[in-house]
Amino acid sequence: xxxxxxxxxxxxxxxxxxxxxxxxxxxGDLSVYWYQQSLDQxxxxxxxxxxxxxxxxxxILERFSAQQFPDLHSELNLSSxxxxxxxxxxxxxxxxxxxxxxxxxxxxxxxxx
Amino acid sequence: KNQVEQSPQSLIILEGKNCxxxxxxxxxxxxxxRWYKQDTGRGPVSLTIMTFSENTKSNGRYTxxxxxxxxxxxxxxxxxxxxxxxxxxxxxxxxxGYNKLIFGAGTRLAVHP
Numbered sequence: 001x002x003x004x005x006x007x008x009x010x011x012x013x014x015x016x017x018x019x020x021x022x023x024x025x026x027x028g029d030l031s032v033y034w035y036q037q038s039l040d041q042x043x044x045x046x047x048x049x050x051x052x053x054x055x056x057x058x059x060i061l062e063r064f065s066a067q068q069f070p071d072l073h074s075e076l077n078l079s080s081x082x083x084x085x086x087x088x089x090x091x092x093x094x095x096x097x098x099x100x101x102x103x104x105x106x107x108x109x110x111x112x113x
Numbered sequence: 114k115n116q117v118e119q120s121p122q123s124l125i126i127l128e129g130k131n132c133x134x135x136x137x138x139x140x141x142x143x144x145x146x147r148w149y150k151q152d153t154g155r156g157p158v159s160l161t162i163m164t165f166s167e168n169t170k171s172n173g174r175y176t177x178x179x180x181x182x183x184x185x186x187x188x189x190x191x192x193x194x195x196x197x198x199x200x201x202x203x204x205x206x207x208x209x210g211y212n213k214l215i216f217g218a219g220t221r222l223a224v225h226p
Contacts, residue, residue, distance in 0.1 A: 002156060042117075042202070042216040043157070056213065090156050099144050099206055102214075104156030 003027065006091050006105035014113055018079040021108045023091030025072055031055070031097030032074040034066055037088040037107075049074055050097040081112045115140045117217035119203050125223045130193055134220045136186040136203030144206040148177050148188050151200045151219065160188070160201075193224045 003026035013019055025032050034046040045058035049068035060066075063081075068074045078085060088109050092102040117138045126132050138146070145164045149157035161170045161177040163186070169178045174191045190197055200219040207213040 002158070004156070040218070042218040044216075045214065088154075092156070101159050101162060104158070106156050107154070109154070 002103040004105035010109045012111045017081050021076040023074045025093030029093035031094045033092040034076050035090040086112045115215045117215050119217040119220050123221040128226050134188045138184050138205045140205040147204040149202040198224045
């Protein structure tokens with residue numbers, strides 16, 4: 001158990017809908033990262049937060065947004081969903097957000113039908 | 114373009130045998146190289162992290178090597194077990210003050226009895 005908690009584990013929705021994925025980092029970790037993993041693809045970095053502030057942005061679509069709250073949990077919001085958004089979404093956390101070990105959650109499997 | 118390429122794409126071995134997975138990268142600047150193990154439907158788990166000056170690092174039956182001159186790394190698994198069946202992901206950190214990680218697509222290993 002990495003200590004990173006993601007909910008829900010599975011999510012099935014329809015095109016055009018909006019969903020929210022939630023992540024609670026390990027106790028003491030200030031930085032949260034979101035990754036997308038499509039079928040048989042490598043993980044793609046979406047966005048990073050550190051202590052409530054956005055630190056780095058990757059290949060995140062404009063339809064997607066995220067935030068990190070004062071209690072350090074994070075939410076990833078996906079809107080106007082398309083079939084191609086079906087993927088595993090991982091959250092990871094680290095202590096300082098620097099060049100250090102990441103701890104990953106078990107992911108949320110999103111299926112857009 | 115920063116890239117991490119892994120080979121083979123998939124591998125089947127018999128329990129008790131050894132195997133070696135390869136990783137080639139073209140990432141600049143280079144900060145460190147990581148190997149992760151990802152069980153199906155789960156988040157990646159860190160196996161090793163190596164910096165520029167480290168040639169080899171072990172974690173139990175897993176031994177990673179790094180040749181920074183040729184930009185190659187390998188992960189050697191000794192005396193494989195059924196539980197080693199997973200995807201093994203090579204990840205290169207480009208540093209830059211935050212966790213800018215470039216993920217390979219992974220090698221899918223199946224260990225058969």
